[in-house]
Amino acid sequence: MTSSNSAISVQNIIKSYGSKVILDGFSMNVERGTIYGLLGSSGCGKTTLLSCIIGRKNVDTGEIWVLGVRPGEKGSGIPGRKIGYMPQELALIDEFTIKDTMYYFGTIFKMKEKDIEQQFHYLSKLLELPDGNKLLKHCSGGQKRRVSFAAAIVHSPEILILDEPTVGVDPILREKIWAHLKSLVATKNITVIITTHYIEETREADKIGLLRKGKLLVQGSPNELLSFYNKESLEEVFLLLSQRQDESKLSSAANGISTLGSAASSTSSSMESFVAGYGSRDALTNSKDNAKSEKITYMSAMSLDKRRMKALLNKNWKQFYRNFGGIVFLLLFPIFQLWCFQNSIGKDPLELNLAIVNDESQTISCDDLNWNQTVTLGSNHECHFRNLTCRFLTYLENPMINKVLYDSFPEALESVKHGDTLGVLYMPSNFTDAYEERIHLGTDSHEWTVDFGEIKAHMDMSNRLTGGALAAKLLFLFLDFQKELFLDCNLDEKLARIPIKNNFLYVDNQKPLTIFVTPGMVIMLIYLLGTTMTCQIITRERIEGVWDRSIIAGVSALEITLSHLILQCCVMLVECLEVQVMLYFITEVEFVGNRWIIFALIYLQGVAGMAYGFLVSTVCEDSTQANLACTGGYLPLTLICGNVWPIEAIPTVLRWISMATPCTIPIISFRNIMSKGWSLWHPQVINGFGILFGWILLFGIGSVWAIKIKR
Numbered sequence: 001m002t003s004s005n006s007a008i009s010v011q012n013i014i015k016s017y018g019s020k021v022i023l024d025g026f027s028m029n030v031e032r033g034t035i036y037g038l039l040g041s042s043g044c045g046k047t048t049l050l051s052c053i054i055g056r057k058n059v060d061t062g063e064i065w066v067l068g069v070r071p072g073e074k075g076s077g078i079p080g081r082k083i084g085y086m087p088q089e090l091a092l093i094d095e096f097t098i099k100d101t102m103y104y105f106g107t108i109f110k111m112k113e114k115d116i117e118q119q120f121h122y123l124s125k126l127l128e129l130p131d132g133n134k135l136l137k138h139c140s141g142g143q144k145r146r147v148s149f150a151a152a153i154v155h156s157p158e159i160l161i162l163d164e165p166t167v168g169v170d171p172i173l174r175e176k177i178w179a180h181l182k183s184l185v186a187t188k189n190i191t192v193i194i195t196t197h198y199i200e201e202t203r204e205a206d207k208i209g210l211l212r213k214g215k216l217l218v219q220g221s222p223n224e225l226l227s228f229y230n231k232e233s234l235e236e237v238f239l240l241l242s243q244r245q246d247e248s249k250l251s252s253a254a255n256g257i258s259t260l261g262s263a264a265s266s267t268s269s270s271m272e273s274f275v276a277g278y279g280s281r282d283a284l285t286n287s288k289d290n291a292k293s294e295k296i297t298y299m300s301a302m303s304l305d306k307r308r309m310k311a312l313l314n315k316n317w318k319q320f321y322r323n324f325g326g327i328v329f330l331l332l333f334p335i336f337q338l339w340c341f342q343n344s345i346g347k348d349p350l351e352l353n354l355a356i357v358n359d360e361s362q363t364i365s366c367d368d369l370n371w372n373q374t375v376t377l378g379s380n381h382e383c384h385f386r387n388l389t390c391r392f393l394t395y396l397e398n399p400m401i402n403k404v405l406y407d408s409f410p411e412a413l414e415s416v417k418h419g420d421t422l423g424v425l426y427m428p429s430n431f432t433d434a435y436e437e438r439i440h441l442g443t444d445s446h447e448w449t450v451d452f453g454e455i456k457a458h459m460d461m462s463n464r465l466t467g468g469a470l471a472a473k474l475l476f477l478f479l480d481f482q483k484e485l486f487l488d489c490n491l492d493e494k495l496a497r498i499p500i501k502n503n504f505l506y507v508d509n510q511k512p513l514t515i516f517v518t519p520g521m522v523i524m525l526i527y528l529l530g531t532t533m534t535c536q537i538i539t540r541e542r543i544e545g546v547w548d549r550s551i552i553a554g555v556s557a558l559e560i561t562l563s564h565l566i567l568q569c570c571v572m573l574v575e576c577l578e579v580q581v582m583l584y585f586i587t588e589v590e591f592v593g594n595r596w597i598i599f600a601l602i603y604l605q606g607v608a609g610m611a612y613g614f615l616v617s618t619v620c621e622d623s624t625q626a627n628l629a630c631t632g633g634y635l636p637l638t639l640i641c642g643n644v645w646p647i648e649a650i651p652t653v654l655r656w657i658s659m660a661t662p663c664t665i666p667i668i669s670f671r672n673i674m675s676k677g678w679s680l681w682h683p684q685v686i687n688g689f690g691i692l693f694g695w696i697l698l699f700g701i702g703s704v705w706a707i708k709i710k711r
């Protein structure tokens with residue numbers, strides 16, 4: 001399996017991403033207390049190999065042994081404190097100071113506080129780190145790399161894995177880092193694997209391996225390689241071997257010891273050489289079967305430790321409060337959104353230009369209107385009217401209407417076409433006489449009478465909301481006008497009404513539309529806030545590598561998830577409270593039902609949003625994808641949730657989909673608790689809570705599954 005002096009043994013591994021094979025029958029051996037330099041061109045699979053060694057990625061076939069255990073196996077301690085890992089990306093928390101960073105990693109490696117302090121001072125000096133209170137986001141790229149290096153070695157691990165640690169570091173400091181590595185190896189017998197693009201710096205390593213096209217071309221000590229190939233520099237050796245591989249001189253396992261191999265075999269006692277093809281895929285069939293038959297129990301992603309939880313909560317809190325823009329968005333956005341909603345939705349539009357063509361009085365001002373003369377009673381109590389158009393125009397003194405006089409109907413219509421006015425109100429020259437006759441004659445009225453006894457409105461319905469609102473306003477104002485006219489005539493004002501009597505239940509019809517729209521607006525807002533908050537935070541943590549680095553340091557996925565959940569649930573609580581306060585004290589919404597049930601529903605909606613955000617951040621590869629998934633999912637949801645348009649108007653299949661989404665039924669539940677006072681035990685309310693619990697569960701399972709298959 002692995003020799004007693006072997007720290008890392010990689011045996012015939014194959015690792016692919018989809019159909020692309022990255023490591024193709026790769027083998028290598030790293031002895032304890034040595035520095036191993038892993039060289040290879042960009043994209044050849046160095047980082048992938050390191051991820052497999054530290055147990056963050058599974059191999060397809062083959063075996064890896066680290067310190068006598070298989071990484072990731074339960075109880076192996078790998079990932080964990082035995083390993084110090086410096087990833088290629090910085091994987092640091094920008095909102096941390098340098099000292100915070102050391103304390104964070106020190107704590108999750110379970111170091112004592114005084115040891116962390118000691119290491120912090122020692123490494124700060126050694127690596128020439130800036131002041132410990134400097135925030136990482138204010139550090140230069142090179143400074144951050146040194147902090148990252150310090151975080152990897154703070155706990156003096158048994159195995160140190162460094163993925164390009166010297167990029168962006170000046171030559172003097174590079175020398176220092178190598179000297180420190182050598183002293184760690186000499187004094188503490190640790191094992192180091194280091195990848196680098198600076199081939200020549202690996203002269204300091206005890207052994208180097210050249211990785212190319214998924215295979216190890218050769219491994220041996222730098223001096224042996226130089227003398228064996230008779231070259232001045234390791235770069236030349238690398239070039240030579242690359243050329244040979246391209247010319248297929250190193251391809252066959254059968255005659256694997258070819259040009260290089262025959263020479264290599266003669267020196268095998270002094271230099272352990274591997275020839276490409278040594279572990280070709282054909283030759284691996286047996287080991288593949290073996291690997292499959294032996295089931296590995298992976299280390300628990302569910303463990304919980306108090307100190308690690310404390311470190312994680314401290315990290316999340318610092319990340320939260322040191323990110324001013326984020327706090328402003330999370331805490332002020334709900335207030336801003338509700339304020340916008342309150343001030344922009346449901347109110348009557350104002351000052352709409354209405355073209356008036358008054359052929360009867362040629363005016364809109366009617367300053368000289370003698371109100372008493374518009375209605376006179378005859379000897380037989382019949383009613384006679386005068387100048388009714390002018391009387392009606394006084395009813396148009398309304399904040400919604402701005403009257404604009406035009407001389408002719410075509411001129412007025414032209415103003416609508418130009419967008420100067422929103423509609424035309426045409427009053428015929430003999431409207432008053434025709435209207436009077438229409439009342440007196442009733443069903444005997446002449447067609448002429450009916451026609452001239454009408455005020456004609458032509459509305460611009462290209463903007464249906466304002467056009468429709470103005471048309472409805474004109475109708476109601478005319479009914480008021482007619483009602484008072486009938487009263488002046490000693491007629492029953494009921495005759496002036498439209499012959500249908502509506503009785504409005506639950507919500508007064510005069511109340512603004514806002515009351516209907518509020519539940520949908522609040523539910524969608526809280527869902528969006530939950531989604532974006534979680535998605536942003538987790539995606540950032542994953543993409544920047546902090547998630548992986550913490551796990552490699554021994555933190556469990558459960559601990560990370562839980563620590564985020566705790567903080568985000570608190571933020572969500574504050575946001576829900578803000579919304580409640582705005583609803584109760586600032587908006588005109590009336591609540592018949594229990595406010596605590598509404599609060600619980602809103603809160604659960606936020607948690608469902610967070611669960612969706614978590615799923616998105618685990619599935620998506622980058623923040624662009626994550627943003628698209630959040631907004632791309634949100635927009636259709638707002639359209640089909642029944643808040644913009646009744647769901648009864650949606651085609652059947654889409655309506656089912658709408659009902660199954662996390663928002664539609666909770667909106668209905670909210671509206672009915674609010675307006676009808678439904679209790680928690682009403683089936684519709686139970687449905688609202690049920691669907692939210694269901695989605696939270698589903699998103700949670702999806703996230704766990706996504707994390708698993710990405711290994």
Ligand SMILES: Nc1ncnc2c1ncn2[C@@H]1O[C@H](COP(=O)(O)OP(=O)(O)OP(=O)(O)O)[C@@H](O)[C@H]1O
Nearest residue numbers: 017018022040041042043044045046047048049088
């Ligand atoms: N998660 C992934 N899914 C699909 N392909 C991937 C994934 N990660 C890496 N790869 C691909 O695998 C190959 C090896 O990547 P890897 O990061 O291991 O290379 P590397 O040798 O470390 O490169 P560099 O020196 O540039 O960092 C690359 O072609 C890369 O595009």
